[in-house]
Amino acid sequence: MQIKEKYLTINPFSRPGKSLVAVKGIVLHWVANPKTSAEANRNYFENLKVGKDGRYASAHFIIGIDGEVIQCLLETEVGYHVGANKYTERALKELSTYPNNCTLGIELCHKDWEGEFTRETLQAARELILELCERYKLGRQNVYRHYDITGKDCPKYFVTHEDQWEQFLNFVFSKS
Numbered sequence: 441m442q443i444k445e446k447y448l449t450i451n452p453f454s455r456p457g458k459s460l461v462a463v464k465g466i467v468l469h470w471v472a473n474p475k476t477s478a479e480a481n482r483n484y485f486e487n488l489k490v491g492k493d494g495r496y497a498s499a500h501f502i503i504g505i506d507g508e509v510i511q512c513l514l515e516t517e518v519g520y521h522v523g524a525n526k527y528t529e530r531a532l533k534e535l536s537t538y539p540n541n542c543t544l545g546i547e548l549c550h551k552d553w554e555g556e557f558t559r560e561t562l563q564a565a566r567e568l569i570l571e572l573c574e575r576y577k578l579g580r581q582n583v584y585r586h587y588d589i590t591g592k593d594c595p596k597y598f599v600t601h602e603d604q605w606e607q608f609l610n611f612v613f614s615k616s
């Protein structure tokens with residue numbers, strides 16, 4: 441698939457340049473900023489480098505409303521996408537006490553606050569997830585919502601519509 445590589449500048453707030461200890465899971469997010477592009481969200485992560493808000497955030501990939509994919513971090517690097525004070529039992533059991541050190545994050549853009557994703561975004565997410573699963577020998581059970589790891593309302597549409605999340609996983613791992 442076509443991926444635009446637009447790596448962030450190494451900096452403490454969004455690209456620490458540390459290595460993942462392993463890739464044990466893939467985590468999906470929503471950008472929580474309606475109508476913004478993949479590029480705009482990539483630039484948001486980049487601009488955190490000045491440390492103005494002291495905010496830490498990033499993800500490895502961002503998928504836009506039209507299905508375009510931007511890569512911000514190498515797959516071997518730690519991103520700041522699932523950090524929290526407290527993690528779910530499932531995350532502690534299946535990942536680690538600091539899941540940022542063993543997961544890849546994918547941000548999904550969306551059109552409104554309900555957060556439903558376009559067909560193009562989901563199609564590209566499917567392709568990317570399958571590629572990563574192949575590369576790291578992962579499967580359906582290794583694909584998480586941010587919610588599954590910290591309880592955060594993210595990606596909102598897949599938290600409020602549990603059935604749609606299941607359906608998305610079915611779509612990703614269907615044979616066609």
Ligand SMILES: [Zn+2]
Binds near residue numbers: 469
């Ligand atoms: Zn998230």
